[in-house]
Amino acid sequence: MMSGVRIFLAGAGLMGTDIAYIFAHKGFRVVLYDISPDSLARARERHLYLSRNVDMVSPELIDNIVYTTDINDSRGAEFVFEAVVEDLKVKRRLFSDLERILDRDILFATNTSSYTVSELASQLDDPGRLVAMHFSNPPIDMKLVEVVGSSYTVDEALDSIIEYSRLIGKEPIVLDKDCRGFVLNRLIYTAFVVALYQLDRGVRPESIDAGVKGLGVPYGVVEGMDLIGLDVVKRILDNLFEAYGDIYRYPANILDDMISRGKLGKKAGVGFYRWESGSAVITEAEPADPTPYLAVVVNEAFRVVEDGVADKARVDKVYRLGVGAPAGLFELADLFGLDNLRDILNAMYSETGHRVFKWSGPD
Ligand code: NAI
Numbered sequence: 569m570m571s572g573v574r575i576f577l578a579g580a581g582l583m584g585t586d587i588a589y590i591f592a593h594k595g596f597r598v599v600l601y602d603i604s605p606d607s608l609a610r611a612r613e614r615h616l617y618l619s620r621n622v623d624m625v626s627p628e629l630i631d632n633i634v635y636t637t638d639i640n641d642s643r644g645a646e647f648v649f650e651a652v653v654e655d656l657k658v659k660r661r662l663f664s665d666l667e668r669i670l671d672r673d674i675l676f677a678t679n680t681s682s683y684t685v686s687e688l689a690s691q692l693d694d695p696g697r698l699v700a701m702h703f704s705n706p707p708i709d710m711k712l713v714e715v716v717g718s719s720y721t722v723d724e725a726l727d728s729i730i731e732y733s734r735l736i737g738k739e740p741i742v743l744d745k746d747c748r749g750f751v752l753n754r755l756i757y758t759a760f761v762v763a764l765y766q767l768d769r770g771v772r773p774e775s776i777d778a779g780v781k782g783l784g785v786p787y788g789v790v791e792g793m794d795l796i797g798l799d800v801v802k803r804i805l806d807n808l809f810e811a812y813g814d815i816y817r818y819p820a821n822i823l824d825d826m827i828s829r830g831k832l833g834k835k836a837g838v839g840f841y842r843w844e845s846g847s848a849v850i851t852e853a854e855p856a857d858p859t860p861y862l863a864v865v866v867n868e869a870f871r872v873v874e875d876g877v878a879d880k881a882r883v884d885k886v887y888r889l890g891v892g893a894p895a896g897l898f899e900l901a902d903l904f905g906l907d908n909l910r911d912i913l914n915a916m917y918s919e920t921g922h923r924v925f926k927w928s929g930p931d
Contacts, residue, residue, distance in 0.1 A: 575645060578652050581607060585610070651679040654683075659688055689720050754871075756792065764818045778855035785892065787892075863910075
């Protein structure tokens with residue numbers, strides 16, 4: 569049993585805050601570190617809120633969490649988890665600073681969305697200890713943790729991350745190959761690309777989301793971008809574009825404009841929607857046709873399988889557990905008819921020439 573283990577968790581933003589709570593709730597001792605005292609103060613406030621109102625557990629739970637801006641408080645940690653800003657230089661710097669402080673056998677995990685484990689590990693003195701442990705948002709609700717190592721990763725490190733994931737009540741899905749975006753983000757960001765083009769053409773967010781929610785998912789596509797944070801969405805789209813090219817080309821103007829005005833989504837209280845008490849305020853609207861969204865995500869699922877990242881069964885599981893969908897993508901594709909989805913994409917590809925619509929499933 570590993571609870572009681574001391575975890576050094578770096579990054580008290582949207583994800584790190586809730587992940588710290590998840591670990592503390594399961595009896596781990598958490599040292600939550602951030603360079604921003606404001607982030608730490610907000611994290612503490614949220615932990616108090618969660619422990620008093622949501623879980624009805626005693627507020628003493630947060631005695632399991634220490635809040636710090638001093639990286640030297642990592643001393644004594646048995647496990648490091650990072651959820652700092654999605655910036656390669658920042659993450660590399662953090663890990664190399666930690667390597668100077670901590671012993672060689674301390675396990676490192678990353679919540680990165682759009683860098684490979686290799687990119688982060690290659691700079692380490694001991695690259696074998698780093699594993700991706702990628703949560704889905706909101707981390708308290710979503711069961712998914714994508715787990716993958718790089719070519720350096722040692723088996724014991726991977727096994728420990730699988731065990732930690734299970735101990736905190738998550739379902740680890742182990743991937744076969746390290747790649748940018750792993751499975752979940754490669755899938756959902758194709759839908760974000762389509763949404764940004766539709767928004768650019770004047771389609772209303774409410775229409776897109778009303779259509780997509782007809783597929784049974786708890787969050788709409790535009791609502792999902794707000795939930796993640798538009799600054800984070802932009803970084804991830806840019807990193808996926810760098811790795812996979814034109815599939816992830818998107819009209820940048822909308823995101824740039826909203827980010828420059830501080831409309832970052834849920835965490836700012838406003839993005840595409842206004843957010844109140846943790847939920848987006850979404851007015852009723854005529855649902856837009858959701859099949860192009862389903863079609864691009866299914867299409868990317870074929871590419872993910874083709875690239876050897878995971879088999880169809882695991883891709884389906886990642887999708888179900890990561891977005892809270894009632895069925896897997898390949899199951900949905902059968903339901904809607906693969907021929908239909910292919911015809912829709914072929915028509916959209918002829919019309920737009922955008923690579924996101926280029927069919928990559930079976931003929
Ligand atoms: P965020 O922007 O809410 O928080 C990032 C935090 O990192 C901030 O509190 C910032 O002060 C802190 N930070 C920056 N530099 C630091 C440093 N050198 N040392 C310590 N802390 C530092 O970001 P968010 O959304 O929580 O994302 C964090 C990580 O989790 C990223 O790698 C992101 O890709 C990943 N992720 C994000 C998801 C989302 O839906 N937002 C979902 C799954 C993964």
